[in-house]
Amino acid sequence: MTTRSTSPHPDSRRAGAQERAGLLVEGVTLRLGDGDATVTALDDVDLDVASGEFVAIVGPSGSGKSSLLAVAGALTTPDTGRVLLDGADISRASSREKARHRRERIGFVFQSGNLIPALTALDQLRFALDVAGKRAGDGHDPRELLDRVGMGHRAGHRPHQLSGGERQRVGIARALVTRPAVLLVDEPTAALDRARSDDIVKLLAHETHESAVATIMVTHDHDVLGHCDRVLSMVDGRLSE
Amino acid sequence: MFLAWRELVFARARFGLMGGVVALIAILVVLLSGLSSGLVNDGVSGLQRLPVTAFAFAEGTKTDSAFSRSTVNVNQAEAWKGRDDVGDAAPFGNMLVNAKATTAAGAQVPIDLALFGVDPGSFLAPTVSDGAGLGDPNGIVVSQTVLDEGLAIGDTIVIDRLGTRLKVVGTTGDQRTFGHVDVAYLPLRAWQQVHAGAGPGDEAREGAYEEATAIALRARDGDRIDLPGGDAAAGTTSMTLDASFSASPGYSAETSTLTLIQVFLYAISALVVGTFFTVWTIQRKHELAVVRAMGASTGYLMRDTMIQATVILTVSTAVGFLLGLGGGTLLTTTPMPFALEAGPLVFAALLLIGLGLAGAAAAVGRIVRVDPLAALGGQR
Numbered sequence: 001m002t003t004r005s006t007s008p009h010p011d012s013r014r015a016g017a018q019e020r021a022g023l024l025v026e027g028v029t030l031r032l033g034d035g036d037a038t039v040t041a042l043d044d045v046d047l048d049v050a051s052g053e054f055v056a057i058v059g060p061s062g063s064g065k066s067s068l069l070a071v072a073g074a075l076t077t078p079d080t081g082r083v084l085l086d087g088a089d090i091s092r093a094s095s096r097e098k099a100r101h102r103r104e105r106i107g108f109v110f111q112s113g114n115l116i117p118a119l120t121a122l123d124q125l126r127f128a129l130d131v132a133g134k135r136a137g138d139g140h141d142p143r144e145l146l147d148r149v150g151m152g153h154r155a156g157h158r159p160h161q162l163s164g165g166e167r168q169r170v171g172i173a174r175a176l177v178t179r180p181a182v183l184l185v186d187e188p189t190a191a192l193d194r195a196r197s198d199d200i201v202k203l204l205a206h207e208t209h210e211s212a213v214a215t216i217m218v219t220h221d222h223d224v225l226g227h228c229d230r231v232l233s234m235v236d237g238r239l240s241e
Numbered sequence: 242m243f244l245a246w247r248e249l250v251f252a253r254a255r256f257g258l259m260g261g262v263v264a265l266i267a268i269l270v271v272l273l274s275g276l277s278s279g280l281v282n283d284g285v286s287g288l289q290r291l292p293v294t295a296f297a298f299a300e301g302t303k304t305d306s307a308f309s310r311s312t313v314n315v316n317q318a319e320a321w322k323g324r325d326d327v328g329d330a331a332p333f334g335n336m337l338v339n340a341k342a343t344t345a346a347g348a349q350v351p352i353d354l355a356l357f358g359v360d361p362g363s364f365l366a367p368t369v370s371d372g373a374g375l376g377d378p379n380g381i382v383v384s385q386t387v388l389d390e391g392l393a394i395g396d397t398i399v400i401d402r403l404g405t406r407l408k409v410v411g412t413t414g415d416q417r418t419f420g421h422v423d424v425a426y427l428p429l430r431a432w433q434q435v436h437a438g439a440g441p442g443d444e445a446r447e448g449a450y451e452e453a454t455a456i457a458l459r460a461r462d463g464d465r466i467d468l469p470g471g472d473a474a475a476g477t478t479s480m481t482l483d484a485s486f487s488a489s490p491g492y493s494a495e496t497s498t499l500t501l502i503q504v505f506l507y508a509i510s511a512l513v514v515g516t517f518f519t520v521w522t523i524q525r526k527h528e529l530a531v532v533r534a535m536g537a538s539t540g541y542l543m544r545d546t547m548i549q550a551t552v553i554l555t556v557s558t559a560v561g562f563l564l565g566l567g568g569g570t571l572l573t574t575t576p577m578p579f580a581l582e583a584g585p586l587v588f589a590a591l592l593l594i595g596l597g598l599a600g601a602a603a604a605v606g607r608i609v610r611v612d613p614l615a616a617l618g619g620q621r
């Protein structure tokens with residue numbers, strides 16, 4: 001039996017799914033593996049995150065949190081259901097179209113930042129703009145964004161010269177520099193101590209509201225959930241309040 | 242280009258090592274190319290500088306050593322001359338001899354010569370840059386390399402065993418060698434006498450003065466000679482000038498050995514570059530997954546890698562070629578057959594870069610298989 005878990009945002013009740021801004025996951029099921037080894041990673045999941053909303057998803061390892069990020073971020077195609085980004089279905093797009101959505105409208109914050117070793121903090125942001133085919137200016141100011149996340153003074157440093165918290169701040173700035181509609185955050189505090197974890201999640205909450213981006217953060221860390229607008233729980237591929 | 246250039250600077254030690262290997266290969270390519278050109282010059286420059294389109298050898302002559310096996314009758318030239326597509330035809334004598342040169346100072350110098358017997362009035366007669374042309378019955382016009390060995394115009398050369406005395410009357414001013422032996426032009430009659438083994442004052446055997454090695458053919462302007470048709474009429478076996486190079490002693494063996502070594506070098510270069518970029522791509526697999534998750538297209542990533550390969554190959558090939566040219570310039574001053582020629586070197590450089598790029602292109606195909614999903618959940 002499928003447990004259907006819906007977390008509607010108040011705005012979604014007023015506007016149709018096709019028109020509303022933000023991310024809407026509808027009836028998504030994702031199975032991994034073949035034959036007897038098939039695992040249901042996502043089981044009829046519904047999720048609605050509005051622009052400017054910061055939603056946390058907690059759950060044990062293997063519960064399907066990363067799979068939900070993969071589906072929401074157009075990294076994989078669900079078996080059933082759909083993913084709407086600002087009203088447009090991105091789940092059935094071609095690989096090329098999905099890549100375009102990722103570089104133009106989706107920002108990822110990875111564990112430990114996952115920064116490019118060869119690039120300085122400032123170049124990480126410039127590189128994201130280059131990938132997206134955007135230029136500094138036109139509302140995309142890498143230096144201003146680095147300053148905003150408190151990394152302006154480390155702009156010329158490479159990842160190996162930065163602490164874990166600093167790398168994560170640069171990672172957040174890199175994800176935001178293209179002004180995405182959705183920010184998907186994967187275990188941002190996994191390698192950080194409590195104080196830095198709190199700083200990072202506070203920063204994410206601030207930037208979510210400041211940039212009016214729909215943010216989903218998956219985490220094991222229950223200590224940082226106080227900064228989130230909503231907290232959902234995922235167990236065995238099912239999402240619940 | 243954004244990431245490509247910054248990675249080149251950041252990982253300069255790694256790229257430098259790979260570039261160093263390519264540069265070493267480039268040095269070897271330059272040296273082998275120079276050796277190849279030098280051996281070709283040493284082997285067949287005497288033939289290359291003849292105003293000849295083709296040679297007609299005795300019918301049925303084995304082609305790989307035709308110049309030493311063939312004997313034709315000088316009258317066969319007439320059969321070729323009468324053909325519409327033949328501008329001129331003349332008997333040509335070719336043989337190798339050992340001799341001793343007596344310099345003006347009276348010193349005896351052993352010397353090997355490739356004697357080219359030609360009619361002084363024929364189109365085969367050499368143009369001289371210094372001294373006199375062919376005319377004196379025992380006068381010879383020699384390759385500049387003979388003079389470089391210490392002989393001078395006016396010196397006398399005595400052929401071993403026969404005692405035939407030949408006087409250096411002029412020089413061609415350039416290198417003319419055949420089978421690594423310096424060429425000396427002499428009148429066909431003198432050549433026929435030496436070929437017949439007749440010494441000074443001896444009467445050559447009957448028919449000796451009707452013999453030559455081959456009939457040299459020159460096509461009428463803008464024409465190609467119908468060699469099979471001419472062979473049928475004249476009773477000869479002919480081959481083009483280029484094909485006749487293989488009839489020079491050791492020519493095919495030397496050039497094919499060097500070509501094989503060069504082919505291996507090019508293959509090694511492509512493999513080195515391909516292997517480097519395969520390892521480089523594997524090492525960056527997680528990084529590439531992150532970049533793909535950010536939305537970078539496969540084309541964007543492959544273009545970046547190919548730019549890196551182009552920069553590395555171009556710079557390292559240029560460095561290698563400059564070092565090779567420096568070393569090669571020194572070699573040209575030694576007795577080693579070595580010649581630096583722009584054409585073959587440019588071709589070798591482009592081939593080295595082209596094959597390196599092919600190796601890199603084959604390697605970066607792995608980028609297509611990098612799954613952006615790998616960016617999630619992993620630790621760096």
